[in-house]
Amino acid sequence: MQKKRIAVIFGGKSSEHEVSRVSATYVIRNIPQDRYEICMIGITKEGKWFLYSGDIDAIADGTWEQDKNNKVAFLSPDPSIKGLTVITEGTCKIIKLDVIFPVLHGKNGEDGTIQGLFELSGIPYVGCGVLASAGCMDKIITNIMLEKFGIDQAAYTWFYAYDYRRNPEKYLNRTEKALGSYPFFVKPANAGSSVGITKAHNREELKTAIETAAKEDSRILIEENIDGYEVECAVLGNEEPVASIPGQIAPAAEFYDYDAKYNNAASELYIPAHISEDLMYQVRVNALKAYKKIGCTGLSRVDFFVTKDGRVLLNEINTLPGFTAISMYPKLMAACDYEGSALIEELIKFAMERVEQHE
Numbered sequence: 001m002q003k004k005r006i007a008v009i010f011g012g013k014s015s016e017h018e019v020s021r022v023s024a025t026y027v028i029r030n031i032p033q034d035r036y037e038i039c040m041i042g043i044t045k046e047g048k049w050f051l052y053s054g055d056i057d058a059i060a061d062g063t064w065e066q067d068k069n070n071k072v073a074f075l076s077p078d079p080s081i082k083g084l085t086v087i088t089e090g091t092c093k094i095i096k097l098d099v100i101f102p103v104l105h106g107k108n109g110e111d112g113t114i115q116g117l118f119e120l121s122g123i124p125y126v127g128c129g130v131l132a133s134a135g136c137m138d139k140i141i142t143n144i145m146l147e148k149f150g151i152d153q154a155a156y157t158w159f160y161a162y163d164y165r166r167n168p169e170k171y172l173n174r175t176e177k178a179l180g181s182y183p184f185f186v187k188p189a190n191a192g193s194s195v196g197i198t199k200a201h202n203r204e205e206l207k208t209a210i211e212t213a214a215k216e217d218s219r220i221l222i223e224e225n226i227d228g229y230e231v232e233c234a235v236l237g238n239e240e241p242v243a244s245i246p247g248q249i250a251p252a253a254e255f256y257d258y259d260a261k262y263n264n265a266a267s268e269l270y271i272p273a274h275i276s277e278d279l280m281y282q283v284r285v286n287a288l289k290a291y292k293k294i295g296c297t298g299l300s301r302v303d304f305f306v307t308k309d310g311r312v313l314l315n316e317i318n319t320l321p322g323f324t325a326i327s328m329y330p331k332l333m334a335a336c337d338y339e340g341s342a343l344i345e346e347l348i349k350f351a352m353e354r355v356e357q358h359e
């Protein structure tokens, strides 16, 4: 059987560039080489695309960028090409692709932008489409959708940083009225990996937190603080998705910030989560409901807060969750018998299936 050619795209112009490189290493190592020919495409922080053919180990630490054999390459939006345009010594070469696996997190990679290019290219790709990616990346839009679908979440309010700066008192008062007593969580609408997120314990901190969030985005989301366990559920599939056993994160810091996520070994994961069977069931039901209503495909990690008094509140949906060795998504799927390459193959299968259905 002829090998299928798969493009794995990593890096990108996002605050999660480094995480993406580590995730990509995991994905590449788990693609069965007897059945797939792998094309590694790295995007630099400046947004330059290169076809990389060197050692997989050089991806995680970023030294792949110095490889002398890197070739300028980009995806053609022309569906009659269905491939990569590679430029070498002034000439163009086309490399046909059967499927794309974007291992990109955050802006430009997880927000529907690159998915739009994949749609134009006509090449099947792993993960959610344009709308679900964009909707889940934007925390304000996610909250509005969840509200509409009747899925419980934290109380929230939002505004433009521009409007706030013209009349801070009005928006500070409105926030306090809507959310009650401090602390509040202040977030940029679009971020990821906790960048720009602050817990504000009083009005002064709220003002600073809004300015911090405003550096990342023009729209600011503020939520009531939920005192609960952080429980996450991995979902896999298209029309009939399956939800994993929920897992739990026990952050080493006051909240699960960037450092606690990627640098602090004291952050622990429990699989299964330390919650009752009933709550476990509720988490899975809500994860699947949100996934289906929003129209997710391929995969997503759905994150919740579960309170001591038994409330299950959806926090966010990550359409391209981390795939590092310490990441929750692959660990949860492994607990459901989709270990390493079995998981990667399922994801590729769902990407292909989606296109076949529309042909």
Ligand SMILES: Nc1ncnc2c1ncn2[C@@H]1O[C@H](COP(=O)(O)OP(=O)(O)OP(=O)(O)O)[C@@H](O)[C@H]1O
Residues within 6 Å of the ligand: 154, 185, 187, 191, 192, 193, 194, 195, 197, 223, 224, 225, 226, 227, 230, 251, 255, 256, 257, 303, 315, 316, 318
């Ligand atoms: N309303 C809230 N109440 C309590 N804690 C919260 C709340 N919102 C966020 N947090 C804490 O802040 C962390 C980061 O928030 P959130 O998950 O919304 O951001 P993120 O940057 O999108 O993270 P991810 O990398 O998962 O996409 C959460 O994991 C949790 O620890």
Ligand SMILES: [Mg+2]
Residues within 6 Å of the ligand: 303, 316
């Ligand atoms: Mg999160």
